[in-house]
């Protein structure tokens with residue numbers, strides 16, 4: 746897939762296909778097309794050591810989401826609720842709508 750184009754977009758519900766959160770579903774909070782990665786709410790949580798600040802002088806451990814590779818998530822169709830592959834249909838003006846290969850409904854509204 747060419748860089749800069751992801752099959753997943755911000756706001757999509759996705760199924761995690763691999764890793765420790767395999768089988769879970771979550772919402773894409775951020776898409777990173779340049780890196781071919783997506784950030785999914787509550788998924789792929791990693792612990793990061795936080796630098797000491799004035800508020801928390803001892804520092805600490807902060808939990809945060811790490812981006813998942815886009816190939817490790819599958820879009821969940823908002824119409825049929827199934828994880829699905831995507832088809833693209835040109836709607837003119839260089840715009841493309843994404844559709845669900847399972848039920849044929851458009852995913853983009």
Ligand SMILES: [Zn+2]
Nearest residue numbers: 822825845848
């Ligand atoms: Zn569908």
